[in-house]
Amino acid sequence: MITIWHHPRCSKSRQTLALLEQQGGAITIRKYQEDPPSIDEIRAALTALDLEAIDMIRTGEALFKTLGLSRQSESAALIAAMADNPVLIERPIVFVAGRAAIGRPPENVLSIL
Numbered sequence: 001m002i003t004i005w006h007h008p009r010c011s012k013s014r015q016t017l018a019l020l021e022q023q024g025g026a027i028t029i030r031k032y033q034e035d036p037p038s039i040d041e042i043r044a045a046l047t048a049l050d051l052e053a054i055d056m057i058r059t060g061e062a063l064f065k066t067l068g069l070s071r072q073s074e075s076a077a078l079i080a081a082m083a084d085n086p087v088l089i090e091r092p093i094v095f096v097a098g099r100a101a102i103g104r105p106p107e108n109v110l111s112i113l
Contacts, residue, residue: 003029015106022086032086057082096112
């Protein structure tokens with residue numbers, strides 16, 4: 001089963017979803033801005049991605065600075081910010097069998113299929 005944290009207005013997210021659909025198989029689409037992941041789900045995503053919180057947060061979003069966050073912020077603060085403000089989560093994220101990849105570029109997800 002493939003799950004994608006998807007944002008329909010994001011071109012990379014749409015391209016990644018199209019790439020997954022071309023591969024075939026069942027896909028669960030989670031519009032994560034409408035159905036935000038919990039802190040535990042974000043932690044699980046970081047583990048599956050093998051990334052630090054700063055690598056999964058959109059530092060270029062104005063909200064990142066508005067919230068007083070920086071690259072030196074504690075991981076717990078970054079994770080809480082992503083849970084409270086899902087727009088800050090890098091997108092899209094694809095999950096397959098305990099592994100994950102960020103679709104930037106979309107072809108990144110092919111490595112976990």
